[in-house]
Amino acid sequence: MSELALLGGRKAKNKAFPEWPMYDDKERRALMDVLESRVWWRTPGTKTLEFERAFAAFHGARHGVAVTNGTAAIEVIMAALNIGPGDEVIVPDFTFIATASAVLFAGALPVMVDVRPDTYCIDPDLVEAAITPRTKAIIAVHMGGHPADLDRLSKIAREHNLALVEDSSHAHGSEWRGRRIGTFGKAGTFSFQSSKLITAGEGGMIITNDDEVERLARSVHDCGRMPGEWFYSHFIYGSNYRLSEWQGAVLNVQLTRLDKQTAHRHKNARLLDQLLGEIEGMTPQKLDAGCTRNGQYAYIFHVDRDAFGGISTERFIAAMNAEGIPNQASYPPLHDLDVFKSGEYRKKLTGRQAEETHAFLKGKFPHTHRAAWETVWIPQPALLGDEEDMHEIATAVKKIHDHAGELAAAPVAVRETA
Numbered sequence: 001m002s003e004l005a006l007l008g009g010r011k012a013k014n015k016a017f018p019e020w021p022m023y024d025d026k027e028r029r030a031l032m033d034v035l036e037s038r039v040w041w042r043t044p045g046t047k048t049l050e051f052e053r054a055f056a057a058f059h060g061a062r063h064g065v066a067v068t069n070g071t072a073a074i075e076v077i078m079a080a081l082n083i084g085p086g087d088e089v090i091v092p093d094f095t096f097i098a099t100a101s102a103v104l105f106a107g108a109l110p111v112m113v114d115v116r117p118d119t120y121c122i123d124p125d126l127v128e129a130a131i132t133p134r135t136k137a138i139i140a141v142h143m144g145g146h147p148a149d150l151d152r153l154s155k156i157a158r159e160h161n162l163a164l165v166e167d168s169s170h171a172h173g174s175e176w177r178g179r180r181i182g183t184f185g186k187a188g189t190f191s192f193q194s195s196k197l198i199t200a201g202e203g204g205m206i207i208t209n210d211d212e213v214e215r216l217a218r219s220v221h222d223c224g225r226m227p228g229e230w231f232y233s234h235f236i237y238g239s240n241y242r243l244s245e246w247q248g249a250v251l252n253v254q255l256t257r258l259d260k261q262t263a264h265r266h267k268n269a270r271l272l273d274q275l276l277g278e279i280e281g282m283t284p285q286k287l288d289a290g291c292t293r294n295g296q297y298a299y300i301f302h303v304d305r306d307a308f309g310g311i312s313t314e315r316f317i318a319a320m321n322a323e324g325i326p327n328q329a330s331y332p333p334l335h336d337l338d339v340f341k342s343g344e345y346r347k348k349l350t351g352r353q354a355e356e357t358h359a360f361l362k363g364k365f366p367h368t369h370r371a372a373w374e375t376v377w378i379p380q381p382a383l384l385g386d387e388e389d390m391h392e393i394a395t396a397v398k399k400i401h402d403h404a405g406e407l408a409a410a411p412v413a414v415r416e417t418a
């Protein structure tokens with residue numbers, strides 16, 4: 001019989017990983033408190049307000065504005081920064097669609113650039129090269145929890161008078177040179193969707209140290225209202241992006257666990273760096289010297305298929321899942337998505353910008369390509385396990401490596417792209 005679980009052998013993983021989302025009686029009580037108070041709505045409520053303050057303080061920020069999700073957080077900040085038709089915003093090609101779709105939603109053009117080959121975060125040299133007179137902002141994504149190069153990006157933003165926005169949807173509690181992410185530029189945005197590092201199923205947040213950005217973001221998220229004014233007065237463009245009290249209440253409790261969980265994940269990830277680094281063909285995402293704490297939304301590693309019998313990423317992932325290790329494929333490159341390739345995105349642009357040639361459609365993004373099609377992600381709940389769990393992950397990878405030839409030859413029902 002084969003050693004590989006995918007081919008009928010015994011699994012490498014013996015005990016279950018921690019379940020996610022985590023909750024206990026504190027969430028249960030918080031939800032009951034909201035229920036019984038009959039204040040379920042953000043506007044007169046206290047729970048979401050309390051969460052905004054606590055989450056901002058946790059990241060060393062003066063202000064927090066809670067919104068419905070992480071996509072909305074970027075949409076709101078685009079509006080608050082007055083980004084609109086004719087403007088360009090530089091984004092990494094390697095990210096979730098929301099980073100770019102929020103720019104399009106504002107009627108502006110997302111300009112994609114490649115990422116660094118080691119951290120998979122936006123490459124500051126390419127950001128600098130992509131700046132034009134129309135550029136208004138840079139959105140950096142802290143990929144998998146690893147901060148983008150905030151030294152270089154802050155300097156570029158300052159020198160070119162651009163707004164730096166940190167899309168921190170993966171990076172709650174991550175640190176760059178001992179300082180928590182989110183306030184290195186104009187604003188940081190977060191997601192509290194179900195897989196994220198704290199969650200209420202859905203939810204989002206903007207943090208900022210800039211009083212005017214906070215004033216405008218708060219107004220945009222609440223139908224263009226202004227604090228202290230009559231309820232039916234609306235001063236600027238706005239919509240309803242408010243978070244409910246249910247979510248605020250749950251997130252208040254979730255936040256109390258974040259610090260300890262972040263430290264735990266960071267520590268386990270370093271153990272995995274060591275264990276997987278010893279296996280031929282495995283290259284974990286680099287931990288830059290500037291990253292003093294990685295929130296580790298995911299543990300990302302590159303698999304060199306030559307060291308694994310030439311198997312596809314999909315086949316590797318199927319074999320890992322069969323061994324009992326949750327793992328998944330990565331994001332495809334943004335510029336390759338149908339919405340861009342088909343030209344559909346132009347419908348959100350106006351004037352000359354809608355008609356002209358956009359270089360990113362024909363650009364070369366070798367590092368994004370490699371990150372998109374050749375890396376594997378272990379989702380964060382696995383990193384909340386113990387040391388034995390990390391050793392079992394490494395055992396599974398080693399087993400696949402040692403039996404890769406057999407895996408390559410086996411007829412397995414996996415949809416393979418290459």
Ligand SMILES: Cc1ncc(COP(=O)(O)O)c(C=O)c1O
Nearest residue numbers: 069070071096098169191192193
């Ligand atoms: C990098 C990044 N930005 C933005 C978002 C959007 O967050 P949400 O799903 O809460 O809208 C996500 C969500 O997965 C993300 O991964």
